[in-house]
Amino acid sequence: MSKTATLELKGKKYELPLIEGSENEVAIDISKLRDASGAITMDPGYKNSGVCLSKITFLDGEEGILRYRGYAIEDLADKANFLEVSYLVIFGELPSTERLKQFENDIRRYTLVNEEMKNIIDGFPKTAHPMGVLSSLTSALTAFNPKVVNVENENEMYEAICKTMGKFLVLATWTFRKSSGFPLNYYDNTKGYVENFLHLMFQLPTGPYTANPIVINALDKLFILHADHEQNCSTSTVRMVGSSHAGLFASISAGVSALWGPLHGGANQAVLEMLEEIQKNGGDADKYLAKAKDKEDPFRLMGFGHRVYKNFDPRAKIIKKAADEVLRELGVNDPILAIAKKLEESALVDDYFVSRKLYPNVDFYSGIIYRALGIPTDMFTVLFAIGRLPGWIAQWKEMRENKEPIGRPRQIYTGYPLRDFVAINKR
Numbered sequence: 001m002s003k004t005a006t007l008e009l010k011g012k013k014y015e016l017p018l019i020e021g022s023e024n025e026v027a028i029d030i031s032k033l034r035d036a037s038g039a040i041t042m043d044p045g046y047k048n049s050g051v052c053l054s055k056i057t058f059l060d061g062e063e064g065i066l067r068y069r070g071y072a073i074e075d076l077a078d079k080a081n082f083l084e085v086s087y088l089v090i091f092g093e094l095p096s097t098e099r100l101k102q103f104e105n106d107i108r109r110y111t112l113v114n115e116e117m118k119n120i121i122d123g124f125p126k127t128a129h130p131m132g133v134l135s136s137l138t139s140a141l142t143a144f145n146p147k148v149v150n151v152e153n154e155n156e157m158y159e160a161i162c163k164t165m166g167k168f169l170v171l172a173t174w175t176f177r178k179s180s181g182f183p184l185n186y187y188d189n190t191k192g193y194v195e196n197f198l199h200l201m202f203q204l205p206t207g208p209y210t211a212n213p214i215v216i217n218a219l220d221k222l223f224i225l226h227a228d229h230e231q232n233c234s235t236s237t238v239r240m241v242g243s244s245h246a247g248l249f250a251s252i253s254a255g256v257s258a259l260w261g262p263l264h265g266g267a268n269q270a271v272l273e274m275l276e277e278i279q280k281n282g283g284d285a286d287k288y289l290a291k292a293k294d295k296e297d298p299f300r301l302m303g304f305g306h307r308v309y310k311n312f313d314p315r316a317k318i319i320k321k322a323a324d325e326v327l328r329e330l331g332v333n334d335p336i337l338a339i340a341k342k343l344e345e346s347a348l349v350d351d352y353f354v355s356r357k358l359y360p361n362v363d364f365y366s367g368i369i370y371r372a373l374g375i376p377t378d379m380f381t382v383l384f385a386i387g388r389l390p391g392w393i394a395q396w397k398e399m400r401e402n403k404e405p406i407g408r409p410r411q412i413y414t415g416y417p418l419r420d421f422v423a424i425n426k427r
Helices: 033-037 073-079 082-091 097-108 117-122 130-144 154-180 193-202 213-226 233-242 248-259 267-280 285-293 314-330 335-347 351-355 362-372 377-401
Strands: 004-009 012-020 026-028 057-060 065-068
Touching: 004 033, 012 033, 065 073, 065 082, 065 314, 073 213, 073 314, 082 097, 082 193, 082 213, 082 377, 097 154, 117 130, 117 154, 130 154, 130 248, 130 377, 154 193, 154 248, 154 377, 193 213, 213 314, 213 362, 213 377, 233 248, 233 377, 248 377, 267 335, 267 362, 267 377, 285 335, 314 362, 335 362, 362 377
Parallel strands: none
Antiparallel strands: 004 012, 012 026, 057 065
């Protein structure tokens, strides 16, 4: 294959280098195009623009492939735990037994949150959305850790990573405890990371709490499936903010805010809101399937199809099994979940959805699991953020280690040309 592409503009030709990835992806390098020609490219939403070279995640939406550091998501979800995958995503290799144990112990060293952080969370009303609170608390960590991390110092970088993994989980669960009016819980260093999430969320001073192993397993898988997803909105936000050499906590806080949007991390919340709306209007799933197929009807079936995956979402196949296990284990009798199962079963055999490859995606099944566990809808995206944390860390780390330049997109100005100023008494 030729190593260059030719662009002809106003009768002049420009040779542009080609870059080929390890999975045969091809990019035209336009980094020198403006200097050479004075022209820029236009790509709203950056749908066709590569912004970095990355070794972290490979995603093929047409074939339904997702891999972290070369490992298939199916193998990782089946054979590894969340901290094991977190280590892989952040550091590039699967840890040995000893290294994984050390990683978990090092995270435990930083799970205690400064008591003054309670003053900050007390300043929010109970009605505040947990994602807004989480973004603020994450940013506030910079006040308690003012020293700038030297990314070229391996020990400093490792300490910052463990600190972020340890404290973020606690702060995420505190957003739920605040909105519920419950006392804040602390990390229990005798328990695992995912089990701690459940204890931090649900343990009350009035009695013991025992986490169900099937629930732990399902959440472990969900966190793994969310760990990274290439250059999505929140991840590219983390890299963009970090490119200014903003710190890790500030960059991740920005990622939390980006994830909050209903077109990104809020999609699983949108699924449950849709199901609640169907239930409120009679619970007729078939009626809403028909509405979804009607081009003249504004109703959209949330949780089906995916912006990136044009065939199927490989994560959905994995989490469907876990969702079925959780529902069976807990024996939940919930009309909302009954509607979800009806929609799922019908869409999987309906020619309209099958021909368009509109299969249930990971947001659909994660919403079902969270609902079954009694997690409020506005907490769904917080759980997404917990899972995505290692990916954000890895992307920030890679961006800084690669010494990438500060992000600075261009634009095409479409406003007024130069105008004469008009005095105020003549306007």
